[in-house]
Amino acid sequence: MNEMLRRVKKVFDSAGRIDEMLLVNSENGDPNFLYLTGFTSGVFEDNILIVKRSKLYLFTNPLEYHTALRQKFGGLEVINNQDAHSLRARIKGLVAGKVVGTDGANLPMTAYLSIKKVYAPRKIVDISDAFNEARAIKDAGEIRAIRKAVASTKKALSGIENSFEEGITELELASKFDYIAGSLGAGGMGFRTIVAFGKNSALPHHFPDSTRLRAGDFVLIDAGAKVGNYGADMTRTFIFKERRAKNPELMKDMLNTVKGAQLRAIEAMKAKRNGADVHNAAEEYINSASGGKYRGTFIHSLGHSIGLETHDGIVISKSVRQKLKEGMVLTAEPGIYINGFGGVRIEDDVLITKYGAVVL
Numbered sequence: 001m002n003e004m005l006r007r008v009k010k011v012f013d014s015a016g017r018i019d020e021m022l023l024v025n026s027e028n029g030d031p032n033f034l035y036l037t038g039f040t041s042g043v044f045e046d047n048i049l050i051v052k053r054s055k056l057y058l059f060t061n062p063l064e065y066h067t068a069l070r071q072k073f074g075g076l077e078v079i080n081n082q083d084a085h086s087l088r089a090r091i092k093g094l095v096a097g098k099v100v101g102t103d104g105a106n107l108p109m110t111a112y113l114s115i116k117k118v119y120a121p122r123k124i125v126d127i128s129d130a131f132n133e134a135r136a137i138k139d140a141g142e143i144r145a146i147r148k149a150v151a152s153t154k155k156a157l158s159g160i161e162n163s164f165e166e167g168i169t170e171l172e173l174a175s176k177f178d179y180i181a182g183s184l185g186a187g188g189m190g191f192r193t194i195v196a197f198g199k200n201s202a203l204p205h206h207f208p209d210s211t212r213l214r215a216g217d218f219v220l221i222d223a224g225a226k227v228g229n230y231g232a233d234m235t236r237t238f239i240f241k242e243r244r245a246k247n248p249e250l251m252k253d254m255l256n257t258v259k260g261a262q263l264r265a266i267e268a269m270k271a272k273r274n275g276a277d278v279h280n281a282a283e284e285y286i287n288s289a290s291g292g293k294y295r296g297t298f299i300h301s302l303g304h305s306i307g308l309e310t311h312d313g314i315v316i317s318k319s320v321r322q323k324l325k326e327g328m329v330l331t332a333e334p335g336i337y338i339n340g341f342g343g344v345r346i347e348d349d350v351l352i353t354k355y356g357a358v359v360l
């Protein structure tokens with residue numbers, strides 16, 4: 001059984017009783033369509049994928065037929081739809097009277113209603129949770145892609161300080177970062193690169209704007225290069241021209257405290273550990289550091305799983321009782337945010353193995 005058919009099996013195994021799956025890769029793209037095809041090239045808008053336990057049928061059209069054929073694997077049949085009538089007949093032959101699992105999180109209502117009407121399945125079941133469960137544990141191919149994405153993100157982050165200069169805007173630095181990541185082999189970014197200068201760094205999801213860099217500012221960069229369909233998610237915080245900062249001692253103390261918190265979290269990231277324990281290890285460290293002056297400044301969750309999507313299903317926060325498992329890839333990203341002054345976040349991507357956490 002090849003890796004793609006093993007993914008199919010994983011989803012079937014957690015989906016409960018269904019005869020087959022049917023995905024419609026709508027205009028926005030369905031990550032689960034990518035999960036089951038592994039396609040890294042092409043758009044496949046409105047293409048239909050029907051999945052049986054050991055066979056997948058992709059209904060595509062002349063626009064991307066050859067793109068699909070080039071990425072074909074054992075078990076996948078690519079059908080070139082030339083006319084709507086024979087397409088409907090063929091799909092109906094596969095679907096009518098069956099219990100069909102579909103990706104409710106990514107299926108537009110209009111597509112759902114049309115499947116019901118045109119193909120007449122016996123029942124349509126939402127199996128988006130089964131996809132999340134399968135995707136939480138990465139297989140070897142997925143880990144390979146994530147490692148590459150992390151490597152180019154890390155490399156771009158380690159060279160970005162060379163682009164710091166007084167007066168550069170956040171937008172300019174963000175596009176420089178994306179350019180560098182692209183030249184290191186990334187096929188785009190998994191999300192819009194965050195660059196925040198000075199007090200903007202206290203806003204965890206600040207979008208880069210025309211703010212100019214000044215000596216003594218924090219520079220926070222949160223970015224994730226994409227390789228194949230898989231993205232990294234990393235953050236570094238720098239102090240630009242530290243000797244001209246108004247309060248360099250506080251800035252350095254914030255950096256050291258966040259580093260310490262991240263270390264505590266990563267040490268706690270072991271299989272079978274509760275997600276909340278991992279979050280609390282970091283939060284308690286921040287709350288009690290430096291005489292308690294950062295109490296309450298860590299204002300988001302410790303991390304989340306990454307993969308086909310930047311937020312790939314699992315969250316590590318104080319309210320989550322979910323246990324970590326081998327094969328998960330999670331971020332560890334504690335932060336301290338002081339509104340009106342600035343913020344520090346450090347984020348790395350971690351693979352859970354039977355020997356504990358491995359920082360990618």
Ligand SMILES: [Mn+2]
Nearest residue numbers: 233331333347
């Ligand atoms: Mn993140």
